[in-house]
Amino acid sequence: MLLQHAAAGAAHPLSGSTAELLWLLPVLPLLGFIVNGLLSLTPAYHAGPADPSASPGADHFQATGASHHEEGEHAEADHAPVRHRFASIVSIVGPLVLVLSFALAASIFATMLGAGEIHTPFIQRYFSWMPAGDLNIEWAYQLDQLSVVMVLIITGVGTLIHIFSIGYMREDPGYPRYFAYLNLFVSFMLVLVLGASYPVMFIGWEGVGLCSYLLIGFWFSAKANADAGKKAFIVNRIGDFGFLVAIFLMYANLGALDFAGVAERSVQLTAGGSLVTAICLFLFLGCTGKSAQIPLYTWLPDAMAGPTPVSALIHAATMVTAGVYLVARSSFLFSLAPVAGLTVALIGGMTALFAATIGLKQWDIKKVLAYSTVSQLGYMFIAVGVGAYVAGIFHLATHAFFKALLFLGSGSVIYVMHQAYHHTHKHDDAQDMRNMGGLRRFMPVTFVLMWIATLAIAGIPIFAGFFSKDEILGAAFARAHESTLADASLLGVPGSAVLYAVYAMGLIAALLTAIYMTRMMLYTFHGENRTGEAERSHLGEAPWVMTGPLVVLAILSAFGGWLNLPAFFTDVLPVGKTASLDHWLEPVVGESALRITHGSSAHLSASTEYLLVGVAVAVAVTGILIAFARLKPSLLGTRTPAQSRASETGIERILANKYYVDEAYDAAIVNPTVQISRKLLWRGVDVGLIDGLFVNGSAWLARGLGLAGSWAQSGQVGTYAWAIVVGVLAVLGAFTVG
Amino acid sequence: MREFLASLSYNNWILPALLILPLVGVAAIYLVPAPRHAGAATLDDFAGHGTARWITLVTFVAEFVLSLGLWWSFESGSAGWQAVVDRGWISEWGARFTVGIDGISLFMVLLTTLIMPLSVLGGWTSIRTKVRGYYALLLVLTTGMIGVFVALDLLLFYVMWEVMLVPMYFIIGIWGGERRIYASLKFFIYTMVGSLLMLVAILYLWTATGSSTFNYDQILAAASLGDRGITVLGTFLPASLLLFGAFFLAFAVKVPMFPFHTWLPDAHVEAPTAGSVILAAIMLKMGTYGFLRFAMPLFPDAAMTPWVRTTILVLAVIGIVYGALVAMVQPDFKKLIAYSSVSHLGFVMLGIFALTVQSVQGSLMVMINHGISTGALFLLVGMVYERRHTRMIDSYGGIARVMPMFAVFLTVVSLSSIGLPGTNGFIGEFLVLIGSFPSSPYLTIIAATGVIFAAAYLLWAIQRILFNPLDNPENKRLPDLNRRELLIMGVLTVLIVWLGVYPAPVLRRMETSANKFVETVERGASVRPAPRAVSLEGR
């Protein structure tokens, strides 16, 4: 009953085409993972002696050889730059597997384009995963317009990042282990995106959490990295708890867990009812964990401890967008719960603004990009919150392009800085912007590409960012006017007021984004070089295997906007079809988007639209100019990082220390739980109360009674006389009283 | 395969065979002349242990191969007892030797026969003194455990319950760690107190059926104790409530449920590797099996009285959260795993008392998975204990770089223990939670937070062991796993991944029995089946 056939499988236009090979998409990276895993583990395994308790000191000191199998953990000795024996094989297997997946995805996309109008998802059921009474969860994949877009992004950007990693991780002894994890990640991400029911999606959901744990803590011999990995996993796990509760609610009330079933039964739910709102809010709790929104975002900045391509792939392009995909995928639920929509939009707006402010004062180049990602994710949640699902996915796509480019660009910069420091054995922080400066002359190609990405993210017209961000702000503004969200109210505040506030936050965040991105560019590429005389000679362009993918990404982030050209743009510059992504995703999210805007597609009058676009462009340009005006890289001079930190005061210090949120979480949640469980629960209840009082207590009681008994038989006739007399008194007493 | 087994009339001799084979092993150990090494003062010291070790291993492997037949010969459709053997035993009292299995006990037997050879292999070189006695006790212990799972006669069940208890007392008491006497004594008295009450209850039941039979089915049929009961302090306590209380106490100690769990950490820490593996993997399941087989079907109305059910559910949830929280702060790795078992078993109890098909199947899955993953965890601790002779987490650090294979397996097993989807742990916990949500939403949500704490304490522990900087000189020269240890962990990892990805055959085999269990308890307790449509705030 659970997983009815949405559309008769046989009659589906896609059946029989390459779409049948849907299952191969996640399996290919899985094969890559197994091969790389074996390549990393077999050389490192030296069987121990038959009797392990013999004195340790056998000659098994593990000098070299990184090794790993499945999720195992092994590391090289202090990342001594030595190339792993099988590095060459791995660098073929790893990316090759991704290229094949991408090719398969592209061919499936082509068949879908060719197959004309497809209104029903193409569901492939493989085997019954959990048959338990009337709950029968099947291992099934669902292919429809939304999932194919996500698959293309994942495999496309993934392939570019794999190629980049060949260069970036060349000298790392854990090379095969790195590629094994990366492949496993892509495999789980594909399972997440292709899953046809919430539990199958949940497998991918936690799987990617696991891979991010493994990759963040890749160089685990440093405690900070291992801690960052653990923190990421546990915070994600809190989010997954929310996802699980949502699944239970759905099953308990709707009896279905697959998307088709839930969509069909969600009609019975009363719109705006407390049940559907509860389900959506719990789902959103899952999203905040995975996509690093306000309450659970603290793990993302720490996740920068992992290698940079990992940050690019996982913490910019794919995993963190899983939350947006989840909301878009369950649009039929969110459109029924305006209050939930308002919350999502509000939290999205607040996160965008909050993260942008922190980004202003970060000195580590990757931390700036991390907070920028958190901020851009806030934008995506504004979009899907207000019901503009297409805008959300569009921004997701463009963000994947330019944010991956920014991260990989910073990766090349860090790589070059690291090489330079390595030559001169100087142990400065290769990621601190204060040590960079004036790299324009040494890395011209990367410099140009990074500027393209910066302009894109700032929202300068013709670049991808402008189209997607403007569409989100426009959608928020339009829905503030009239939509089911505007009518509803959140905590007493009318919906329209909330949405206007969200629009305002989005605008200010756009301004701040422009400022901190330009600040980053200024400190890294402009002004004179601050790395130091000796290293200067070693600064140069990164090898082509790294800059190649950058170029591709630059093209994508420059012309990404073409995906979904707004109407007003094509009248001016008839470049291509307007709103192609809208038409493409219409069968999946169209119906619920319309439900929010009372059936009419909320088009603002042309004049207001032009006004909004003008405001957005103005904001972007002023942001860049402010940055150029106020921040003089020369001011930095050659001050070392430690010195300049002291000089910040007041608001700057708070921003630099991320509003002390981490410390607050530790003090408020982590430490108290540890202390309570150690002092109160373990010592107090377990050892003290239960053991002390009942168990040992009863033993003490028994011994005490024994002792008292022995005193009575002392052999002294006198004591017996006393006993008798006392007895007599008692008996007489009874008489006198009786 | 099924016809081949039918041809051997497999079903009507397999269960007695499984019980008797270990005893044959014991005889073999003491009869087969061990080679007398020059240095060996007595047969029992290290030199003479070769034969005893191998005989035990061969017996256990034979037992496992034999029991595998059950997997195919078991028809998942029929709800009744299978492979039933019924012989006379003590005719005066009407106690008969009746053994049989159904969907629930099938997996417990298979788990036992699987874990025993692995635990012997695990403790292959760690037992040095009085070796023949040790292996003989292990064999008797197996008979006891399998007996408990297959007994359909209440007296036979009680006898096997005691047969299982005594060897474990000696194993912990003689071959244990420093505080072994205290630990074994505490373990014994804790279980003894509970089981004596149970004996009283069994005898009362025996009289209730006209002192004619101990047979489970007949007692089940006659279990309508009607209005019997005694008034205590003015309140009328029906007999079924008191009897349920007796059974509850005996099994709650074994589970262990929250207030009765303090014996577990001591027993686990002090037991030798094989001892703690068996204790965790199989003996903890006696308690929950007892609830599934005896406590609830025999006294459904008592079990389902609202205040009884809510108290047990609350205790289970406390167990989950309390176990996880306390596990987080344990300095000793074995104690950490012991408290994590309290947490996992809390899930099982939640599933059983939530009384929906999914939650009961979930509990059975958690029982199996906990056996595999916690057994594996204890084996791994044993392996590293043999190398470094310490169980303190802080004395390790960064050993992933010297013991890559150990690191791989510890991570895989930890992930299975915290219930990562794709491993076996997730299937059980997910089914328990999704099954018990309709009947008690708020408790299930609190129980679900247990999932977070599980991740917290285990990841923190394996980080302090595997990942942090490798600074302790002793850790630098630790040898990696040898072939034998690789074999054990390989088998367990395959099981973890197989049960995680494709648990359907296991779930189908237990479905009918879970259904039967839920129906008998609901019919008996005439309680409305768990409300279907419930949500936090209603529709």
Added chain:
Amino acid sequence: MINEALFFSAVLFTIGVVGVLTRRNAIIIFMCVELMLNAVNLTFVAFSKLYGAAGQIFVIFVMTVAAAEAAVGLAIIISIFRHRETVNLQNINLLKG
């Protein structure tokens, strides 16, 4: 008359009890017991005035018993004395459990 007799016997009996409890010498304890018996005899006699001669017969029996008891008791004391050189009850604890 009767009331005073009963009062006297009560006092004598109490003195006997106090004697038994305080003294350590076995023989003196014996004498105290005798005193207690006499007190009881007094009560019997007092009641025999009211309810007829049965009381007095009982006194005769009490006396015989007292005599027997004294004989056996003293024999024991003698045998103990011969063995332990003391009749002080403090250090005679053969009955120790």
Added chain:
Amino acid sequence: MGYFYQINFYIFGLLAIASALAFVTRKSPVAAALWLVNTMFCLSALYIMMDAQFIGAIQVLVYAGAIMVVFLFVVMLLNLGHPSDIADMRGTWGKLIAAGIGVVLLAQILVIQRQRLPRIVPDVEAPRNVITGIAQPLFNEYLLAFEVTSVLLLAAIVGAVLLAKRRG
């Protein structure tokens, strides 16, 4: 009865109590024994005043005469005359408790006496023939008891002889 009777009764009663007190407090066993004999004489006087002449006589003959003599005999035999070295009496603490118990006992008995006894009917002159009043029931209803006491005495004698005999 006469007023004279009343006075005598009180005198002898108080004498008995005084000598009992003296008996308890004497250190040496001999002095204690003699005071006990004096108490017994006073008691026999009380018996006679209560028209139990036979019992009074027997008291003097058997109790004072026989049993106390045996006591004195034993005391002399084991020459326990001198006050023993160990403080015969228990510590002050012991005495205090004993006195306390004594008072409580006395209070209880008095309370019982007052409740149970019906109001004493005024004394009725007892018939003169004293002995037959006792002999009649002794040899009719209580014959069996009489015989049993004789057996008891026999057993006591044999026991005493055996116990006190010097081992071979």
